Every structure is written in structure tokens, then in C-alpha cells.
Amino acid sequence: MSLKADVLENLHHESGGPNDLADLIDLIGRSDLDRKLFDYLRSISGCEHVSAFYFPNGGSPKSVLAEGGEATPQARHCAQKYVDLFWRLDPVLPCSKAVPNGKLLFAQTSATDVANSKYKNECYTNVGVSKRLSINNFRENDRISLNLYRREDDEFSESSLNHLREISRFIFAILRRHMWKEPASVTAPPDSEEYARMLKERAPGLTDREREVCVQVLRGLTSEGIALTLGISINTVLTYRKRAYSRLCIGSQNELMRLVAFGPQLAA
Secondary structure (H helix, E strand, O other), X not given: OOOEEEEEEXXXXXXXXXXXXXXXXXXXXXXXXXXXXXXXXXXXXXXXXXXXXXXXXXXXXXXXXXXXXXXXXXXHHHHHHHHHHHHHHOOOHHHHOOOOOOEEEEEEEEHHHOOOHHHHHHHOHHHOOOEXXXXXXXXXXXXXXXXXXXXXXXXXXXXXXXXXXXXXXXXXXXXXXXXXXXXXXXXXXXOHXXXXXXXXXXXXXXXXXXXXXXXXXXXXXXXXXXXXXXXXXXXXHHHHHHHHHHHHOOOOHHHHHHHHHHOHHHOO
């Protein structure tokens, strides 16, 4: 077996290309995010295609991203086959069961790690890839798996791995926001503690209630969902959100996320 797996803390380093990440944030909820995210990840890792899957706690996966530029049809075919037939045979799955909440799992696998011949042929051999980097983000009630595939037999370079470790937290935040863009509700992903910590660091001038409302905005909740979550009226939600945006000199959810991710200098 050539599987290599590392469990990491959610890293808080700045990426080498914040403007690129900021541009991706602007595309949340739009159909062209998938291609732009693929282009960004390819520029870092040399991957041929990417896929991402959402795993609810104890449930089967849902495909949330499958992109490869000109190879997008093959990427989508592989993603659908993975969801329908092969996810239980994924060699990364045993590693993922032991990872604590809030951690990241980086696992490198190759076609030789896949014991099932149909899985190997459908998702590796027939599409001309041999290496996969699987990056997994764990929350209390779910997991997102981001997978980058390469044609070459060599490993992902250490420099590309380090870059991906630095930006992974922001990539998963973008994917979660993109997933829950429509329609958001009180069942949105549980990011409250992390977003609250980041807001205290990036926007210390907010009041406690303004920060609470902004946390729920970052989670993707609607005004109705925020009102239900915090036990306040919708009008009160709108008032606190307006005050917070005014203090921060921003005007939208995406600008709020940019501020939290990169600081005030890149929020606008």
C-alpha cells in the first residue's frame, strides 16, 4: 500500500495568493465557481481534475464539485460512479473514521491502492490518472472530501502540499458556503465557534450581538434562519446586520467573508 495520510490542525496561515482566493469568494453561488476553483487548484498542484463530496454524518456522499476543464465530462462521470458504486471501497475511508472533529486529513493514494478492479478502471485507468490527493475537512455532523487527481506517477510536490495546507481552511469555507447558498436554513453547517473567533480577530469593534448575527450570516443562514437560531425577530436581525455592515464598511455576505478570511484591506 502506498497510502500516505496526515491528520492536521485547521491551519491559520495566509495563502501565497490572497487575491485569487478573494476572487473565488466573489463567485460563491455562481455556476462558474467550479471552473475557477479547478483552475486555481491546478495552478498549485498540476492536477488533471478535481472532485468534492459532502458526507453527512453516517450517510452516503453527495457530489458537490467535479471539474477538469476539457476533461470535465470524465470528472463528472467518475464522481457519479464514486457516489453510486465505489465510495465504500475508498482506501481513505478507514483513515477518516478515526479523525477528530475540527481536524484535516491529507491522504495520498495511487491506483495501486484500489483493490476493486471496477473502481480502479472507472476512476483511474480509463481516465488516465494514477495519483490522488484527498483532503478531508471534519465537522461535528459531516465531512467534505476534496480530491485532486494527477496523471504522473510521481507524488504531489512538497511545495504544492504546503501551499494546499495553508489555503485548505479557506477552500473548505468557500465550498461550504457554495453548497448551502440555496436555500440556507437553520441546518446550515456548524461553523459558529470558528467564525466567532475569526470575527473577534478581524472585526474587534463589533458588539456581541452584531458579531452573533454576522456569524450566522457567514454560516449561510437566511434572516429567518438567524432569527430562529438567536431567538430574536427578523427586524432585529436586519437592524444588527445593517449596523455591523456599516461599522465594517461592507455591503454584502461575500465582502464579510473576504474580511474574515483576509482582513479589512481585501474586504472591498
